Amino acid sequence: MTLEEIHGPEPVPAGHDWMQGAGKALHELLVSAQRRGCLTAGVYESAKLMNVDPDNVAFCVLATDEDDEGDIALQIHFTLIQAFCCENDIDIVRVNDVAKLSAIVGPSEESGETRDLHCILITNPNEDGWKDPALEKLNLFCEERRNVNDWVPTITLPE
Secondary structure, X not given: OOHHHHHOOOOOOOOOOHHHHHHHHHHHHHHHHHHHOOEEEOHHHHHHHHHHOHHHEEEEEEEOOHHHHHOHHXXXXXXXXXXXXXXXXXXXXXXXXXXXXXXXXXXXXXXXOOOOOOEEEEEOOXXXXXXXXXXXXXXXXXXXXXXXXXXXXXXXXXX
């Protein structure tokens, strides 16, 4: 049993718009990463990438809908991905709306098919030390949430 299971996540104080700022920053980061070709979508694709090149992963997003809450296999994958991210100092957040993620990321560019958006990794391109302001905001957000023992904060994407 974890502290989060015993006490629940720390409540976000009302009046702090940084929670909304985190959702906006995540939206900007996803758009920017996709445009730069630095986005990997899918649980298995993400696991392969983390196994081959964990140092190149800058950020991780785990997404579920209410339908996914009972999917034991997906929850096991999430637990393993979270452990890997913590072990490799990769910031990680949860999003509870796969449909909003789909609207931002869209279908696969190669095949045009919908893709598995339960796990999305943002990677660093090798040519330059990519410094995205949205990524920096999210890293700061995750650091602040860890300070109150919220290791995998949930972000609400803007409408």
